[in-house]
Amino acid sequence: MLKTYNEKRENIKEEVxxxxxxxxxxxxxxxxxxxSDDISALKEIDLSVKKLSNKSNEIxxxxxxxxxxxxxxxxxxxEMVSYLKITNELIRAASNVKGFIKIFRKAFSEDLNTNTILEFTIPLHKSALLSLRxxxxxxxxxxxxxxxxxYHRVIxxxxxxxxxxxxxxxxxxxxxxxxxxxxxxxxDTLSSLRRLERTADRASSIASLALFAHVGGDIMQS
Structure with a gap:
């Protein structure tokens, strides 16, 4: 029985x-x-929130x-309780990332002050990525x-x-x-960047849940 449970546990973790x-x-x-400054290429990114939501329900x-x-x-x-909550946080993160990509691509143009926007967008994006990864x-x-x-690195x-x-x-x-x-x-550009910032928030919640799974204590989410 223990072997079967461990197999299911590993399967669940892999799916998450x-x-x-x-x-x-x-x-x-x-x-x-x-x-690369080729913003139009954002349309090539394939991130289906619907498919991931279906996968989350299966998990x-x-x-x-x-x-x-x-x-x-x-x-x-x-760990199991944490995974139940983490799947929800990941779908919220996926929705934020999808929203950023879609809205930023449509709003960004040479008519805007692109240098000022990218000056902050790129480091903000890096922090969101590093926190979630x-x-x-x-x-x-x-x-x-x-x-x-x-956990502290994510925070x-x-x-x-x-x-x-x-x-x-x-x-x-x-x-x-x-x-x-x-x-x-x-x-609209600002709205898209807000979604990046919220992605980092979701990463913080995932980190709190992962910490709870490992060492216990209270579940603290942002």
């Missing part, structure tokens, strides 16, 4: 990582495109079935001290993303006041 890696891959691809059903069939010990139970890597971490180190990047968003918001609002005819494009 599959969702997470899909979102990270989309972030990595969009960052490369931003750096949740598998978790519930596993909990019903077995009586996992405290640490394993924490690190949070997901915690799911495959066996060492508790390394898990805690990665630092999430805080950095919030600060960068605040700075870009201030600068874009200044640009709007000088170019009212482009206010919609600037507001």
């Amino acid at each position: 990582l599959f969702i997470g890696n899909n979102v990270v891959d989309a972030l990595e691809s969009s960052l490369k495109i931003l750096k 949740d059903n598998l978790i519930v079935t596993t909990l019903a069939l077995y009586s996992p010990e405290a640490k394993d139970l924490r 690190t949070a997901i890597s915690m799911l495959d971490e066996e060492n508790d001290s390394h898990t805690e180190e990665k 630092v990047e999430e805080s950095k993303a919030a600060d960068l968003y605040a700075m870009v918001e201030k600068n874009i609002l200044k640009l709007i006041s000088k170019n009212l005819e482009l206010s919609k494009e600037y507001f």
